[in-house]
Amino acid sequence: MTYDITIDGKNYRLDLNRAEGRWSCRLDGREVEVDAVLARPDVLSVRIGNKAYEVKYERVAGEMYLWVGSARFAAEVRDPRSLRGRARAVEDHGPKKLIAPMPGKIVRVLVSQGDEVEAGSGVLVVEAMKMQNEIKSPKKGTIQKILVSEGAAVNAGDVLAIVE
């Protein structure tokens, strides 16, 4: 299997094969000696040479994270050969959804459809548990759509807006 993987802003190409329970691995063309065992769902015990690592998998609000020890990395995995993989690659450069991280109420909408935003600029304010949380744009772009209005109640995972 070949994958295009983005971690910490950088892209890598990974070739992985498993034969008789053993992994062979090529990272950006370089061969890496890997031994990996799934300890339990979402937890991988990895040996690279003789160094040992505990890697945890986490999926939150549609984003994938890997924890190597206590260090967290956001990751994206794409299969470059599949149709879906290609479509996904396009999608990653395409519109991004802003998701409600928890149940709450929209108290302010800071932008309008068509507005230009920078990565990190505030798009909406959600209130929950008596605290307000600003939802920021993940990328530089244009507000394609705002799906909620002030006063609306939202659930965790609801799409609030789309930035393209």
Place this chain on the structure above:
Amino acid sequence: MFKKILIANRGEIAVRIIRACHEMGIAAVAVYSDVDRASLHVRKADEAYPIGAPAASESYLNIQKILDVAARSRADAIHPGYGFLSENAKFAKACADAGVKFIGPTPAAMDAMGSKTRARQAMERAGVRFVPGTLRGLESFEQAEQVAARIGYPVMLKAAAGGGGKGMRLVHAPEELKSLLEAARSEAERSFGDSEVYIERAIVNPRHIEMQVLADEHGNTVYLGERECSLQRRHQKVLEEAPSPIVDADMRRKMGEVAVRVAQAAGYTNAGTVEFLVDQQKNFYFLEMNTRLQVEHPVTELVTGLDLVHLQIRIAAGERLPFTQDEVQIRGHAIECRIYAEDPDNNYFPSPGKITLLLAPSGPGIRRDSGMYEGWTVPMDYDPLLDKLIGYGTDRDQAIGRLTRALNEYFVAGIKANISLFRRILSDPDFRAAKMDTGFLDRLLKQKRSESPADPKAVEVGVIAAGIFAVLGSAAAGAGERPGANDAASSNPRAASNWKIAAHKEAMR
């Protein structure tokens, strides 16, 4: 001895009390609100009764409902835990009226110490040194001006009925006094229904050191050593330790004897805590008394070898203290971290939600008092305390080492937790040198965190592991793999299954 105890609380403290009951052969009755049905405390109890809507006022604070469950379950005693009804004299009295033993002090003792102004008056009568200021609520702005001028700025305005930092205002200069007094009064009114505010000298960079006391119902009162609780954020404790690094045996004895005098002045029975502010010259001043078991009681248990909840139950059952003051020994050092479901990267915003993965630490010198479990959904209706992680060692350095090790083993997925905050605190040179005061945490949090670049080896491992997880596909899937509402895979189920089929095929090659 009681046959059955009702625990009028929830979360980690309810679990801790249920455990004490089971250790003593006593049946435990749990109560739960609608969002707490799947809670750990319900699973551990022998009987469990629903008590209604999530809002505390409808459930855990509802005296009638709690007593109703006590009657139906025929509990002979109620343990109130901390928070909720634990310092509610009306509740304690209602228990007595209903013939159910309240595990804690009497309503009169609670009343004596519950109002901070009345407590200060009692201290004056008992000759206990307290933080200089008024003994009664301020009657007017003019009086406040005069007192402040007399004791000297900065001064602290405090709500008499207060707690948790509410109704408190620090006044640096006379010009600020009027507006801050109004603000303190209105916040006190809103939070406690009582706008009484008094004034104290604000001690510069004090340490918060509190003394555990224990009294039976036969007139025996002892102190069980102090706890240092100077690490606070917005007047909420974050990390506590026992013993205090600046208290030697002589100071402990002096503070302990004062604490016992305070407890006796209040006619106190059962477990309680006397709080002191300690200035840079190690002068200690009575601040207030907490008439309940405290969150941080485990550090005292570890350094004394005593089980405070067992002792609370035995005292309430009429037993005498099974030891004398001389037999109380302080050994070793314990540090407790309060792990909250909060996002440290987003101003400690609460982070309720489902815990999809929990790798909890254990091993030498590690104690965990927890109400959470993997698969549990943290409700947003209550204080998001997940667990208390305590490290114990023969000395402070070993306790820090063990706790640091345990924090590195600790992993929670699905929600955010403030675990990284404790790594920061424990590695801080001032903390390690025990240079702390109540301003420590604010100063630490203001420091810019140098974003160290990601370790390239760790990134490499991450890339490889990401690929391996993808290859293993659904075989590796735990709760973390379940697609979220906005996951592309779930919005296109055919694509997801094709990917999974491909992964299976690859895995079988």
